[in-house]
Amino acid sequence: MKTITRKSLLYKTKVEYGDYTVNHVFGCxxxxxxxxxxxxxxxxxxxxxxxxxxxxxxxxxxxxxxLDKELPKLKDDIKSVQLCFTTDPxxxxxxxxxxxxxxxxxxxxxxxxxxxxxxxxxxxEYLLKTKxxxxxxxxxxxxxxSFKKTYEPFATPYKERIAALKKLHDNGFKTWVxxxxxxxxxxxxxxxxxxxxxxxxxxxxxxxxxxYNKKVGEYKDYQNFYNRTAEAVISFCKKNKKHCHIKxxxxxxxxxxxxxxx
Numbered sequence: 001m002k003t004i005t006r007k008s009l010l011y012k013t014k015v016e017y018g019d020y021t022v023n024h025v026f027g028c029x030x031x032x033x034x035x036x037x038x039x040x041x042x043x044x045x046x047x048x049x050x051x052x053x054x055x056x057x058x059x060x061x062x063x064x065x066x067l068d069k070e071l072p073k074l075k076d077d078i079k080s081v082q083l084c085f086t087t088d089p090x091x092x093x094x095x096x097x098x099x100x101x102x103x104x105x106x107x108x109x110x111x112x113x114x115x116x117x118x119x120x121x122x123x124x125e126y127l128l129k130t131k132x133x134x135x136x137x138x139x140x141x142x143x144x145x146s147f148k149k150t151y152e153p154f155a156t157p158y159k160e161r162i163a164a165l166k167k168l169h170d171n172g173f174k175t176w177v178x179x180x181x182x183x184x185x186x187x188x189x190x191x192x193x194x195x196x197x198x199x200x201x202x203x204x205x206x207x208x209x210x211x212y213n214k215k216v217g218e219y220k221d222y223q224n225f226y227n228r229t230a231e232a233v234i235s236f237c238k239k240n241k242k243h244c245h246i247k248x249x250x251x252x253x254x255x256x257x258x259x260x261x262x
Contacts, residue, residue, distance in 0.1 A: 001096050002058040009066040010074055010081070017206060017245050017261070018116075019079045022067075024104060025087040025097055027057035030120050030155040034181050035212055038086040055154065057087065059096055067107050075111045080135075082116040090121035092156055098124055105130050118178055120155035123164040128171050136168045137176035137204075140195060147188040162198055169201050180208030180247060182229065184219040192229050196236050207233045208247030226250050234260060 004026060013021040028038065031051070039054045048054055060066075083089040089101035102124075105115045109131045117123070118137045127136065138161045142148065148155065155161075169175040177199045182192070187210070199205075209226045210216050219225065230251040237244035246260035 001094055002056065003061040004058045005062045006060050006066065008070065009060065009063055010070045010078075013082065013085055015082075015085055016248055018082050018085065020074070021082045021085045022063070022104060023084045023086045024060040024063040024100055025057045025084070025089075025091075026060070027054045028087045029055050029057055029091040029093050030088055031055040031153050032120070032155070033151050033153070034210060037212070040212075041086075057091065057094060057097065059094075059100055063100060064103055064107055067104065071108070071111050071113075075113060078113050080114045080116050081108050082118065084118070088119050088121055089117060090119040090123060092121055093154070102126060102130075105134065109134070118176075120152060120161065122156045122160055123168060125167070127168060127173075132172055133174075135174045135176060135204075136165060137178060137202075138162070138165050139178045139180070140199060141179055141182050142188045142190045143194055143198065144188055144190055147183070147190070151183075151188075158198075165199075166201060174204070175202045176204035176206065176243075177202050178206045178208075179233070180206060181210035181213075182207065182226075183210050183213075184216050184222050184225055186219045187213070187215050192232050196233070200240065202242070204243035204245070205233060205237055206245045206247065207250065209250040211249075223252055227252065230260070237262075 009022050010020055042048050083101055090098045108115050114133050116135045120139050123136055140158060143158055165175050179195060207230055216222050230246050234244055244260060244262055249257055251258040251260060
């Protein structure tokens with residue numbers, strides 16, 4: 001596969017539930033069309049021009065060398081490192097990416113720093129060999145193949161994502177799910193309860209609305225829909241004693257954004 005080099009890798013993320021992150025790949029073979037914020041930002045800053053360029057990812061070949069330089073300087077400030085925020089650490093068509101992700105996880109763990117992983121790919125079985133304090137997660141916003149075909153065309157099928165995550169859970173790892181960006185019913189009508197039932201074994205749930213898609217605005221009373229859905233997630237987490245994070249701007253009451261994290 002294509003490779004690139006970078007001058008730095010570790011950075012403090014501005015994502016509200018994140019700490020530090022690494023994005024050791026440019027582009028993403030999953031080709032999501034929500035639209036994809038990372039793809040749009042890459043185009044905006046002139047790093048690429050087309051979707052076809054984006055879905056042919058490039059691996060950062062000097063990622064481990066950069067970590068060897070950066071971790072000694074930053075490790076005392078780092079609580080966790082997430083893989084990834086602007087790409088995906090596991091893409092089924094590119095095993096080289098997964099192998100580099102595994103090396104990165106082990107390198108960060110050498111300094112006793114937790115890694116938090118999020119993917120729409122398959123979490124490989126070799127992750128069972130990593131430290132138990134790592135946390136593994138998947139993104140899951142629908143259970144319908146028709147939705148996946150349109151909005152996540154090259155991501156791992158839902159059942160395979162869930163099965164791989166369940167295996168890590170059953171082997172003692174903390175697991176989580178990101179139900180974001182969750183579509184309005186005019187885009188996909190998977191009930192939130194069905195998704196919650198599928199991933200009821202996880203330790204943490206992050207829930208967030210869909211942005212930057214004009215179809216959301218076309219759905220009558222979309223804010224009440226997101227309020228009701230967020231409340232359903234909160235109720236589920238409280239009842240089942242799970243960590244819950246509702247993304248900013250998802251739950252809005254009397255014009256005020258409600259922050260939820262417990």
